[in-house]
Amino acid sequence: MSQAEVKPPINWPAFIILFSTPIAALIAIPLYAMYADFSMAAWALMVGYLYANGLGITMGYHRLWSHRAFEAHWLVKIPLMLFGTAAIQNSILMWGSGHRVHHRHVDEIDKDPYSAKRGFWFSHMGWMIRDYPTGYADFSNAQDLLKDPIVMFQHNHYIKLVLLMNFGVPMLFGWLVGDFWGVVLLMGLLRLVLSHHTTFFINSLAHMWGSQPYTDENTARDNFVLAFFTYGEGYHNYHHIFQYDYRNGVKWWQYDPTKWLIAACSWVGLTKNLKRVPDFTIRKAQVQMQFKRAQLQLEKSAMRLPTVDVEALKQRMQQEYDTFMATLNDWGKLKEEWYAEKKQALADKKQELTQKWEEASFTNRFKEMEDRLKEQSRRLEMMMRKSFPSAV
Numbered sequence: 001m002s003q004a005e006v007k008p009p010i011n012w013p014a015f016i017i018l019f020s021t022p023i024a025a026l027i028a029i030p031l032y033a034m035y036a037d038f039s040m041a042a043w044a045l046m047v048g049y050l051y052a053n054g055l056g057i058t059m060g061y062h063r064l065w066s067h068r069a070f071e072a073h074w075l076v077k078i079p080l081m082l083f084g085t086a087a088i089q090n091s092i093l094m095w096g097s098g099h100r101v102h103h104r105h106v107d108e109i110d111k112d113p114y115s116a117k118r119g120f121w122f123s124h125m126g127w128m129i130r131d132y133p134t135g136y137a138d139f140s141n142a143q144d145l146l147k148d149p150i151v152m153f154q155h156n157h158y159i160k161l162v163l164l165m166n167f168g169v170p171m172l173f174g175w176l177v178g179d180f181w182g183v184v185l186l187m188g189l190l191r192l193v194l195s196h197h198t199t200f201f202i203n204s205l206a207h208m209w210g211s212q213p214y215t216d217e218n219t220a221r222d223n224f225v226l227a228f229f230t231y232g233e234g235y236h237n238y239h240h241i242f243q244y245d246y247r248n249g250v251k252w253w254q255y256d257p258t259k260w261l262i263a264a265c266s267w268v269g270l271t272k273n274l275k276r277v278p279d280f281t282i283r284k285a286q287v288q289m290q291f292k293r294a295q296l297q298l299e300k301s302a303m304r305l306p307t308v309d310v311e312a313l314k315q316r317m318q319q320e321y322d323t324f325m326a327t328l329n330d331w332g333k334l335k336e337e338w339y340a341e342k343k344q345a346l347a348d349k350k351q352e353l354t355q356k357w358e359e360a361s362f363t364n365r366f367k368e369m370e371d372r373l374k375e376q377s378r379r380l381e382m383m384m385r386k387s388f389p390s391a392v
């Protein structure tokens with residue numbers, strides 16, 4: 001057997017938790033349902049706790065601690081840490097450090113801890129049940145987490161907290177609502193299994209199934225169905241190109257309850273410094289992707305379409321591209337002007353009123369450029385739809 005075929009040793013704690021919980025749920029829950037009924041309270045607690053767990057991971061582990069996409073008050077951080085612990089996905093320190101490696105080396109087979117290029121099984125669960133060298137975290141990329149007292153408290157007391165959140169809390173609620181075993185089975189066991197697999201889909205399915213509106217440089221996809229089951233994390237193509245944005249579903253209508261909760265907390269001062277990628281930058285990525293796709297399609301169709309069509313299309317595409325470059329150029333100039341104006345205003349100690357007026361005029365001009373890109377994106381989409389109906 002060659003060296004490459006030797007599989008790393010099994011990580012027994014992970015193996016036992018990941019295999020025993022679904023098996024136990026499959027056996028115990030139907031059996032219990034046959035002999036006793038689950039109370040409504042048990043179902044409601046399961047759904048509520050599932051959401052709390054999910055948000056602990058998406059808002060806490062992921063967007064707050066791994067990406068620092070916003071800042072949060074300790075009154076928010078503590079519940080996020082506790083609910084995240086309930087999801088049994090390792091400590092924030094381990095999770096965050098590994099996740100940063102995933103973003104930095106996405107898809108690289110020998111570096112990305114859950115590279116989708118190694119297949120569905122590996123990226124979904126396989127990476128956790130053996131001690132692969134890619135899973136090794138030395139925390140050199142997590143100095144900020146090492147200094148966070150809440151993160152370190154959780155890391156140092158992880159097992160105790162896991163037991164408290166997975167046994168203690170469901171048992172307490174079961175006793176309180178008078179359906180001890182029902183709550184333990186649904187809120188404790190079934191909730192954990194569902195919470196595990198929906199999160200794991202982010203590493204597996206969200207790198208395989210869906211669209212790539214912003215970039216095709218990596219395997220990450222945008223997928224509404226996954227977003228629905230993962231509290232908004234299914235907009236993974238956007239997330240991989242702009243990872244510091246607190247939003248994953250960046251459009252206002254995209255289903256991203258994590259972003260809504262972060263924003264709602266900011267209205268009452270519980271979160272602050274929410275990071276947003278400027279609209280222009282987002283549009284730019286989108287239009288660039290459209291050009292790339294159109295180019296590919298043109299090349300593919302050059303053989304099938306009459307030559308004159310291809311030539312005309314190529315010309316129109318070139319015109320569109322020139323317009324795009326001109327918009328980028330104007331945007332660059334406007335930015336320079338804005339910086340110069342800011343500097344001048346600081347030096348002159350201008351009246352607040354004049355400053356406000358100038359700000360507003362700049363905002364309008366920035367908005368106008370964003371609209372130009374938006375229009376162009378629409379034109380390109382229509383052009384593609386008309387020229388290559390089967391490809392769109």
Ligand SMILES: [Zn+2]
Binds near residue numbers: 102202207220236240
């Ligand atoms: Zn990813």
Ligand SMILES: [Zn+2]
Binds near residue numbers: 066
């Ligand atoms: Zn991420």
